[in-house]
Each structure stands twice: as C-alpha cells, then as structure tokens.
Amino acid sequence: MAKIKFNQDKCKGCELCTTVCPKDIVVIDDEINTKGFHPATVSDEDECIACGFCASICPDVVIEIFK
C-alpha cells in the first residue's frame, strides 16, 4: 500500500498534478492554504499506486510518496 503526503502549505494550486493521475484521485481541496491557494490533495489514498506521476510534474515539490 502506498502513502502519499501533500505538503499543502507549499502548494500553489496550479492543478498540473490533477490531470496526470492514472487513478484520477488527485483533486483540488475546498480549503485555502496559508499562501491563499486551493491546494491539491488525494480523494482516496487507498487507490494510490505510487506511480509518482503527480510528484514528477509538481513544480513546487509539494508531494512525498512512500511505498
């Protein structure tokens, strides 16, 4: 099982990570972070296959993945 962590306070809400997930679980949060952006998050961590795509396209190194 994979573990995925979004360091949301670093996120700029660019949405690049939301279009590359093969499981379609990366979404934009309703909450607002300390920078004033809607950060990205995962809707269902159990679905994550730790492919790393979301982290690879993130320009701000927000995402940590463990497997």
Add this chain to the structure above:
Amino acid sequence: MEQIAGRPNALTDKEFHYCPGCTHGIVHRLVAEVIDELGVQEEAIGVAPVGCAVLAYEYFDVDMHEAAHGRAPAVATGVKRVHPDKVVFTYQGDGDFASIGTAESVHAASRGEEITAIFINNAIYGMTGGQMAPTTLEGQKTTTSPYGRDVDHAGHPIKMSEMLATLEGAAYVARVSVDSPKNIKKAKKAIKKAFEVQLAGEGFALVEVLSTCPTNWGLSPLEAIDWLQENMLPYYPLGEIKSKEEDK
C-alpha cells in the same frame, strides 16, 4: 517504507518564488535529483543566470555563483578551469543563453568546455514581463510583438541545440520537455547524461528544456502545457541531437 518522491538533498528548504505552474521548478528538482544520484553534491558548482532563475543560488544546496546576464558559460569556464575536479553547471533562460549571451554559449561549446548547460526555452523573456525572445515562435504575441512575431521583420526562432550540435566541442546535445510525466522522465535521463559527459571529460554538454511561462503567455498553468504541446513541440523536436555512440 521506501520514499519514491520528495525533496532531493541538493535543494535547500527554501520555497521557489516562481509563478504557480511555472515549470522552472520541475527542472530545478530534476537537476537536484541528478546531483543526488551521481553523488556530486560536494563537488557541484552552479552558475545562476539573470532571468526568472536569478535566485537559483538560493535553491540549489551546492556552491553557486551568480553571473551577469548571459555570461554564465564564461563564468563556468573560469570556475571549471580553476577547479577541473569540480562538477560545473549553468542554468539559463532563452534570453540569457540565446540572446544577450549567444557569444558566450557558442564559444564555450566551441571550445569544448567541460561544463553542463541547462537551457530553459520558454519562448519568452519571463522576468522582464514577456518580451519577444529569439526562441519566440512565428506569430506568437508578446509585449514587443503585439501582432505576433513577424519573421520578415524579426527573423525565425533560433534552434540553439541544432546550431550548437554542429560544433566539434559540443559532446552532448539534447532537447527535452517537461510537459508530461513521460517527457519529464526523459528530461531527467538527458540531464543525467549531460552531467556524466562532463564527468567523463568529453566536452560541452547542453540540455535544452522546453518549458512554460503561464504568466507571460497569459494562460493558466494547464493551458500553458497545452500551448507548449501544440506549438513548441512541432517546431522544436525532442531527442538527443548529438551523443557519442558509446553513450547511446
């Protein structure tokens, strides 16, 4: 559990100042991952440009040197010649590498300086507010080509990689893109090779990275990725343009 993604050691903890969705950040991370994988953090010396990446010295956790606009390959030449055992790289935009710094880029390549140049082609001057760059595409609107780049007036966009690959001293030249996970993987491979070519003492190594500037293109980050794919990829073909046979 094994960590498969996160912050590389060769990046400091400082958050990037880049605009949301600006792919400069992806390329920073790739360079840092390569430095980590090659185990050269202690030996690496980076040269930062003038342009949006002017603060690169705050982000790479290696020794860094700032250069005047366009002069990074000249500064890197000096650093490498004084410290031939160090791993020296430049990180430059297209205004820096292909406009004001063209002479330095061409001659560092021609002399076969054993340095690695990371060249960000985002088809515009980002830092100064979106003026036409030598790499701006035909018809592309910028603040200094408000009706679109007119090639009869401003010439055609320069393909730096193809041009520099003709030089004897250029040992490795590749053009990559960071528009998708697949291309980002290939980009990292090319950046790694460009450092390995330096470690092997083969000559000048260049990786041109097609990149986005959502802010000055006037597009959202996702639209900017689409624009790169639709407009830049057809004009700037990806792949290794020059590589020694044994590296392939």
